[in-house]
Amino acid sequence: MADDSRSDAGTPPASLTTRLTTAVRSFFASPIRRDAAAILAGLASGGVGAVVGAAELPVWVAALGTVLVTALFLLIERAAAADTADEKVKWLWGALAVALALPAGSWGYHVLFDSGDRSEYAFYLEGDRLDILESAGRPGGPQISGWPLRSGKSHNFECTARDPEGRLWLKAVAGNYWYEAARFSPVGDFTASDMPTCE
Structure with missing residues (x-):
């Protein structure tokens, strides 16, 4: 049976990680796309502030939410621009930690500062x-x-x-x-x- 693990040129096909890395790098190689991503991150940060503001939450909650969203975008951007696999893994682990901090922080705030058991x-x-x-x-x-x-x-x-x-x-x-x-x-x-x- 013929070996399908090699491409027509006789070289092994690129792994999924390599293909994804190449696609991300190609996307961020365009200055216009990088600027668009930065704008979207800013809009997301503003959205966090608008949500907590509408809910009449303290200013520090809005500020912290904006900082976390901005940090998440920057970590993902650093991972996309990293040159080695080890660096990419490091930045992506950081992004995952920040992404998990958002729901965990929301839960912690409502438990510690905004409990529904009290009268208003x-x-x-x-x-x-x-x-x-x-x-x-x-x-x-x-x-x-x-x-x-x-x-x-x-x-x-x-x-x-x-x-x-x-x-x-x-x-x-x-x-x-x-x-x-x-x-x-x-x-x-x-x-x-x-x-x-x-x-």
Whole structure:
């Protein structure tokens, strides 16, 4: 029986890995295609920010998601441009680790910071929709740019605490972000005094 393991020219056919590597290199050899890939990565990063922003998640979650998506693209690009198989494997392992960190990080965030077992209380922040209210890192603390709230809409909180001067503060449902209760109006048949005290 004839040996089919060799091509018509008498040389062994290229392996699947070699063919894929050649195809990837050919794709990224074009500057236009590299630029298009970079644009797509930027759009994906922006999409992560838009999703977490729409969900009213903290700024650090949006920033971390964008960094991970960008890192994933850069690792894949490095793997495609690597000259040796060992280098390609190293960069691809890194890309796999980052890709797994995205769902694992999402799960960890919801378990540690956004548990569904607690009650949430909606409050309306008076004001123009163009105005924002910065958060504080503790009751009565200085304002930080951690999780600003937009005026003219409702926001959810989980518990209360008082500052050294006796003023009542509300804690956001995700993260350690605090807002003075006097700035808000409860949405529903309850008051801030009905909320649990933060431990």
